[in-house]
Structure formats: structure tokens, C-alpha cells
Amino acid sequence: MSLDGRIAGPGDDLSFLETVAGDGEDRDFDDFIAGIDALVVGSGTLRWLHGQGHDLPHRGLPIWLVSHDEALAARAAAADPDGTPVTRVEGELAEILDGIAAAGHARAWIGGGGDIAGQALAADRVDEVILTIAPTVLGAGPAVFDHPALEPRRFALAECREYGKGSVRLRWMRDRAQQATSFGR
Numbered sequence: 001m002s003l004d005g006r007i008a009g010p011g012d013d014l015s016f017l018e019t020v021a022g023d024g025e026d027r028d029f030d031d032f033i034a035g036i037d038a039l040v041v042g043s044g045t046l047r048w049l050h051g052q053g054h055d056l057p058h059r060g061l062p063i064w065l066v067s068h069d070e071a072l073a074a075r076a077a078a079a080d081p082d083g084t085p086v087t088r089v090e091g092e093l094a095e096i097l098d099g100i101a102a103a104g105h106a107r108a109w110i111g112g113g114g115d116i117a118g119q120a121l122a123a124d125r126v127d128e129v130i131l132t133i134a135p136t137v138l139g140a141g142p143a144v145f146d147h148p149a150l151e152p153r154r155f156a157l158a159e160c161r162e163y164g165k166g167s168v169r170l171r172w173m174r175d176r177a178q179q180a181t182s183f184g185r
């Protein structure tokens with residue numbers, strides 16, 4: 001995300017990601033993905049990927065596409081029928097995440113966008129947040145948690161380091177114990 005908490009600029013412009021110089025971070029994504037067993041993604045993010053010539057956000061992990069768009073889901077499901085199952089879901093994020101857990105997936109990556117991440121946080125179903133902050137201010141665009149009515153949520157810092165050259169990696173764990181003392185809930 002940008003310094004001002006946006007995951008894209010106006011018009012779904014992600015060119016700000018070029019300001020992240022990830023030198024020396026080659027294993028970072030591989031290590032992360034090795035600990036994931038499902039991917040949740042919104043249709044806005046998948047449409048952006050299609051516009052960039054990518055048919056799926058990632059291959060080899062079951063994908064839950066949160067969308068009303070059956071044609072979009074059919075296109076994604078056809079992209080890699082042998083290795084990457086795509087399930088279209090809609091409705092309450094908490095129920096969608098319950099369904100993923102019931103299918104046996106313990107660690108789901110909510111890959112975005114801000115709309116989906118915001119709904120998951122509003123339902124208090126985000127346990128860990130991994131952020132890379134780019135050295136850029138965008139001024140407008142979707143927020144990392146893009147939701148109109150979020151309650152305060154307390155997180156505990158688990159990691160804070162320079163990422164590549166000039167960016168920052170932060171990792172936060174949901175702190176439900178501290179939440180009770182800091183916000184009274």
C-alpha cells in the first residue's frame with residue numbers, strides 16, 4: 001500500500017508498486033505462499049489482473065472468488081482446470097470464510113482488494129495483516145480496508161523491517177485480548 005493507505009491510485013492505477021525496490025526479497029513471496037492453503041479475492045482485483053493479461057492471481061491454490069459475476073468466475077475456472085479450482089461465492093464474508101474453513105483450509109490469504117479486506121475486518125475475521133508500505137503518497141484510490149463502518153480493531157506488532165530498499169514491511173497479529181482493555185469490547 002501507499003504511505004496514505006491506498007492499494008491503487010485513481011482508475012485502478014498500480015504503477016506506484018514500481019516504487020517498491022524489492023532487492024534481496026526474492027524468497028519473500030515463496031515463503032509466504034508456502035504457508036497458505038486458500039486464496040480469497042474480489043472481482044475488482046481479478047478484473048484488474050485480467051486487464052494486465054493474467055488469468056489467475058496465483059496457480060495451484062484453491063481460489064474463492066467473491067463476486068456476483070458468473071462469467072468472470074467461469075473464465076477464471078477455465079484458466080487452469082486441473083490445478084486451480086475456482087469457487088464463486090457471494091454474500092456475508094464471515095459465512096464465506098466459514099465455508100472455506102469447513103472445506104479444510106486453515107490459513108486463507110485474503111488477497112484483496114480493499115472492499116473484500118474491509119468486509120473481512122468488519123466481521124472481525126482478519127487474524128494477521130502483512131503490509132508492505134511503498135514510499136509513495138497517492139491521494140485517492142481504494143483503501144487497504146475499504147469499508148464505510150469499521151469498528152476500532154487492535155493489532156499487535158509482530159514484524160517491522162526495511163523491505164528491499166526504501167520500503168517497509170509490517171506484520172500485525174489481531175490482538176483480541178488487548179482489544180478488550182483498549183476499546184471495551
Ligand SMILES: NC(=O)c1ccc[n+]([C@@H]2O[C@H](COP(=O)([O-])OP(=O)(O)OC[C@H]3O[C@@H](n4cnc5c(N)ncnc54)[C@H](OP(=O)(O)O)[C@@H]3O)[C@@H](O)[C@H]2O)c1
Nearest residue numbers: 008012042043044045048067068090091112113114115116
Ligand atoms: N496493492 C495491492 O497489493 C493490491 C492488492 C489487491 C488489489 N489491488 C487493487 O485494488 C483494486 C480493486 O480493489 P476493490 O476494493 O475495488 O475491489 P475488490 O475487493 O477486488 O472487489 C470488489 C468487488 O467484489 C464484488 N463483491 C464484493 N463483496 C462482495 C460480496 N460480499 N458478495 C459478492 N460480491 C462481492 C463486487 O463486484 P461484483 O458484484 O461485480 O462481482 C465488488 O465490486 C484493483 O485496482 C486492484 O488491482 C491492489
